[in-house]
Amino acid sequence: MVSSDDALDITVIGIGYLGLTHAVCMADIGHNVLAIDVDDVKVAKAARGETPFYEPGLEPLLRKNLEAGRLRFTRSFAEIGEFGDVHFVCVGTPQAKGSTGADLTYVQGAVDSLAPYLTRETLIIGKSTVPVGTTRKLLPRVRSAAPAGDHVHIAFNPEFLREGHAVQDSLTPDRIVFGVTDEESERLMRRVYAAALAEGIPSLTMDLETAELVKVAANSFLATKISYINVMAEVCEASGADVTKLARAIGLDERIGGKFLAAGLGFGGGCLPKDIRAFRATAGELGIGSLVTWLATVDEINLGRRERVMDLTRQAAGGDLSGKRVAVLGIAFKPSSDDIRDSPALAVTRRMCEEGAVVSAYDPIANANAARQVTDVNFVDSVSDAIERADVVLHLTEWGEFQALDPASIKGTVTHPVLVDARCALDTDLWRSAGWTFYAPGRP
Numbered sequence: 015m016v017s018s019d020d021a022l023d024i025t026v027i028g029i030g031y032l033g034l035t036h037a038v039c040m041a042d043i044g045h046n047v048l049a050i051d052v053d054d055v056k057v058a059k060a061a062r063g064e065t066p067f068y069e070p071g072l073e074p075l076l077r078k079n080l081e082a083g084r085l086r087f088t089r090s091f092a093e094i095g096e097f098g099d100v101h102f103v104c105v106g107t108p109q110a111k112g113s114t115g116a117d118l119t120y121v122q123g124a125v126d127s128l129a130p131y132l133t134r135e136t137l138i139i140g141k142s143t144v145p146v147g148t149t150r151k152l153l154p155r156v157r158s159a160a161p162a163g164d165h166v167h168i169a170f171n172p173e174f175l176r177e178g179h180a181v182q183d184s185l186t187p188d189r190i191v192f193g194v195t196d197e198e199s200e201r202l203m204r205r206v207y208a209a210a211l212a213e214g215i216p217s218l219t220m221d222l223e224t225a226e227l228v229k230v231a232a233n234s235f236l237a238t239k240i241s242y243i244n245v246m247a248e249v250c251e252a253s254g255a256d257v258t259k260l261a262r263a264i265g266l267d268e269r270i271g272g273k274f275l276a277a278g279l280g281f282g283g284g285c286l287p288k289d290i291r292a293f294r295a296t297a298g299e300l301g302i303g304s305l306v307t308w309l310a311t312v313d314e315i316n317l318g319r320r321e322r323v324m325d326l327t328r329q330a331a332g333g334d335l336s337g338k339r340v341a342v343l344g345i346a347f348k349p350s351s352d353d354i355r356d357s358p359a360l361a362v363t364r365r366m367c368e369e370g371a372v373v374s375a376y377d378p379i380a381n382a383n384a385a386r387q388v389t390d391v392n393f394v395d396s397v398s399d400a401i402e403r404a405d406v407v408l409h410l411t412e413w414g415e416f417q418a419l420d421p422a423s424i425k426g427t428v429t430h431p432v433l434v435d436a437r438c439a440l441d442t443d444l445w446r447s448a449g450w451t452f453y454a455p456g457r458p
Contacts, residue, residue, distance in 0.1 A: 016044035016209050024206065025049065025098035027124045029056055029087070031067055031180070031284070031353075032141060032173055033104030038072060039184035040102075041079035043209045048086050048097045061087045068352035068379045071181045095131025100206060101138045102171075109288040115295035116145055116288070125152055129159035132166050137202050140170045143289055145296045146226045149193070169199045170222050172229040177283065178350025186210065190217045193225020230293040234309060237290050239274040240281050241315040247277040247438075247456025248322075257456030258438050277456045279362070279410060279436040280319035282347035284355040287313070319455070320361050323408075323436045326453045327366065330406045330432045336370030339429065341404035343397065344411025344437075346380035354383050359410035362436070363391060376400035378413055397424070404428045412439040421448035 026037040026049040037049040051057050059066055063077035079085040088094065094101070105120035121142055128138070138156060140149050149170045160166045170193035175183045190207050194200045200219055204211060211217060247257040257277040265272025281287065290309050297305035331338045347357035354360050357380075366373050367390045374392040377384065381393045394400050397415070401407050401424060409416055417439060425431045425448060433445055435454040445452045 015042075020205060020208060021045050022202075022205060023048070023097050023099045025094045025101045027051075027094070027101060027103050027128065028105035028120070028142075029053075029060055030104070030106055031069070031177070032175060033102075034060060034065065034076070035069065035072060035175060035180045035184055036102060036104055036141065036173070037085060038076050038079060039181065040206070041082075041085035042075055042185065044084070045206070046084055047079075048088055048094060050088050050091065050094050052089070054089065057087045057089055069180050070178060070350055075181060091127045092131050095128060095133070098136065100202060101128060101136065103138060103140045103142055104173075105142050107142050107144055107288075107292070109291055113295065114291035116143075116292040118144065118148060121148070121152075122155075125156050126159065129156045129166075130161070132156070132160035132162045134162055135165045135167075136162065137167045137169060137199055139203065139206075140168070141173045143172070143229050143285070143292075144226060145292060145299075146223050146230075149222045149226060150195075153195075167196060167199045168222075169194045169203060170225040171203065172225060174229065174232070177348060177353055186213070187215060190215055191225050191228050192217060192219045193222045194219060195222060230289050230296075233286050233289045234293055234312070236274050237281060237286055237312050237316065238308075240276070241312045243275045243277045244280060244315055244319050244455070250456040250458075254458050255456075256458055276438065278319065278438045278454075279323055279358040280316040282356040282358045282361075283351075283353055287316075287356045320358055320365070322455055323358075323362050323410075323434065324365055324369075326434050326436075326455065327362075327406060327408060328369075330434050330451070330453050331371075335366055338371050338405045339403055340366050340371040340373050341401040341407045341428070342366075342373055342375035342391075343377075343400060343407065343409050343416045344413055345375055345377035345384045346411050349411055349413045352377075352379040352383050354380055354387065359436075360384055360388070362408070362410060364388060367391060374400045374402070374404070377411065378415055380411075398427060401427050405430045405432065407433045409433065409435045409437055409440060412437040416440075421445045421450055425449055 022045050024040050024045045024047050026033050029049050029051040037047050041047040063080050065073045103124050105124050107116045110117040153168045157163050157166050172191050192200050192203050250257040261275040264270055265275050294306055294309040342363050344359050374394050376394050385393045431450040433450050433452050438454050
């Protein structure tokens, strides 16, 4: 934790998933933090110590730092401008409507709203994932509108948060990237992250453009690994091999590694899909056709996994889903999250409803979010309620609760003991020995 003498006055613009987590963690390491959002409901909720989304450990930390007086919330950009030595831009960069590119409306709006209130030497740090070249273009924009003019500096500091592990990733990141244009900006950023650097967290200093590429390059690589193992799942299905054993074997090669080699339903969420699509659009603008083709293929393979799970479910249901009672276990795009943005599990659930299935779904956290978007699914409060009289059970999100199920004890609850393990995460032998017919992508 930084000492009171080293504490900075930090502002965070945007209190969505990234911004609120960053604001809370900056306060927790000892800085004075003032956060802003244009959404009155979000601001009021955060000021009461309530998080608008589920993230393990975040809400207690939010309350702790509110009570300590290190964290406050506001709707005033004038107050933000007066308060901050450092301003973090943490707003969303969603996929633009009608395009694969990133919508920079919120980033530009944040900078434009802040600039008129910058009257002294200050540093704006971008954390929102943006196309390469964005940050440098913002510098003349903000300097022309700020009273401080050339005394306003800009930097880029990519985030690497994993939903479900965001607090840990903020407080003890695996690396800190400083994208800067001058030594003074780097010095100030090192003061921001002094506590982490003192613990030996590696840091890398580079230009703005390289720093902007770090996050999208990493996400594209991870997406490629996931899509690759899912292509191997197709090979395994065609040849009678087992993709889970294949993944373990190639993952032991230190050049490859075992992480992100989980075959199944594919990736989703608010970052990976939109980031690789935005990177694809950037590649097109830069004239790098090979990257455009490659990322399009990765995306196509990933989306195709949803159809493969639909094929397996139809097969498990006897060829037709109409009128069949289907139990869905898991709606969030990943465990330890209530995020349903671009969730493969939710997409498959919707498709089953469209094909006439009678669907009951249970997710430990994400039911409420999903119920606001899907009206023809019966969202229930437990596994037993979901699987009652089911013809087929689908495992779509790999929550620990589902992996701990005893297939023998729940067999009597269903009409037909048929399971589709879309995440290849359950013990095949255990379920089959308990009398279940077991289907999984890439497994015999």
